[in-house]
Amino acid sequence: xxxxxxxxxxxxxxxxxxxxxxxxxxxxxxxxxxxxxxxxxxxxxxxxxxxxxxxxxxxxxxxxxxxxxxxxxxxxxxxxxxxxxxxxxxxxxxxxxxxxxxxxxxxxxxxxxxxxxxxxxxxxxxxxxxxxxxxxxxxxxxxxxxxxxxxxxxxxxxxxxxxxxxxxxxxxxxxxxxxxxxxxxxxxxxx
Amino acid sequence: xxxxxxxxxxxxxxxxxxxxxxxxxxxxxxxxxxxxxxxxxxxxxxxxxxxxxxxxxxxxxxxxxxxxxxxxxxxxxxxxxxxxxxxxxxxxxxxxxxxxxxxxxxxxxxx
Numbered sequence: 001x002x003x004x005x006x007x008x009x010x011x012x013x014x015x016x017x018x019x020x021x022x023x024x025x026x027x028x029x030x031x032x033x034x035x036x037x038x039x040x041x042x043x044x045x046x047x048x049x050x051x052x053x054x055x056x057x058x059x060x061x062x063x064x065x066x067x068x069x070x071x072x073x074x075x076x077x078x079x080x081x082x083x084x085x086x087x088x089x090x091x092x093x094x095x096x097x098x099x100x101x102x103x104x105x106x107x108x109x110x111x112x113x114x115x116x117x118x119x120x121x122x123x124x125x126x127x128x129x130x131x132x133x134x135x136x137x138x139x140x141x142x143x144x145x146x147x148x149x150x151x152x153x154x155x156x157x158x159x160x161x162x163x164x165x166x167x168x169x170x171x172x173x174x175x176x177x178x179x180x181x182x183x184x185x186x187x188x189x190x191x
Numbered sequence: 192x193x194x195x196x197x198x199x200x201x202x203x204x205x206x207x208x209x210x211x212x213x214x215x216x217x218x219x220x221x222x223x224x225x226x227x228x229x230x231x232x233x234x235x236x237x238x239x240x241x242x243x244x245x246x247x248x249x250x251x252x253x254x255x256x257x258x259x260x261x262x263x264x265x266x267x268x269x270x271x272x273x274x275x276x277x278x279x280x281x282x283x284x285x286x287x288x289x290x291x292x293x294x295x296x297x298x299x300x301x302x
Contacts, residue, residue, distance in 0.1 A: 018218075018225055025217050029209045037207055047213060054217045055224060122200045141201040169197060 006070035038138045049085050053078035072152040133168030
């Protein structure tokens, strides 16, 4: 149903009616801002990136071929915009070292960190992964763990997406190490 | 960290709501992008200046040609002053032509 509305609006825009794009913006503003936020962990920056993404979507609309869902194409275009923005302006500051420093001086990190802090630490750690793993993990969890959709958005085969996710999770667990673990046993949990 | 824990944390994130006016701002930018560029105005001033310069040159040349045709046709060519002037003009033209060719060749070679 949503995709039908999108296709109707796309046709309107391509016919010269800008009002059609307003519908697209209203339907997709929250998802695009939230996806950008997962990369930068900063609301203001996320909104700026989402604006840029919408402009790119508008410019590239004549190239949309409706071979896949509009949402996949929209996220794919946006992801490219976000990648460029991250390359241009750099990654957000990840307070991993600060927390690690505090933890090592006094007591183990799990006792220092609240649940919410620990969760934020995990999310920020994803951002500091190498780009392909960062993108795979971010898109996968953002799109409700749909592997096929993740592969479509990343424009890679499903097998590659699966491998990147596996490797990304492994790197993430290694990166987090004892900082985000609940118990020593949890550290040894298999992939 | 157990895999389920990682999945839970990464999959569950409090969604952000767009700021009020976000959509309006995007649409404003979209409209700016979509608006056709204003036509480039014709450079009348430059055109008129160039036209005036060409007219002056044409008048001078015409006057020179008319003078030459009114006088004796071959005799002036034998006049040493005129011959020198003509030689100088031809040399200047050739020099200019060579300079232009050299400049074009130089810039072309650098591209």
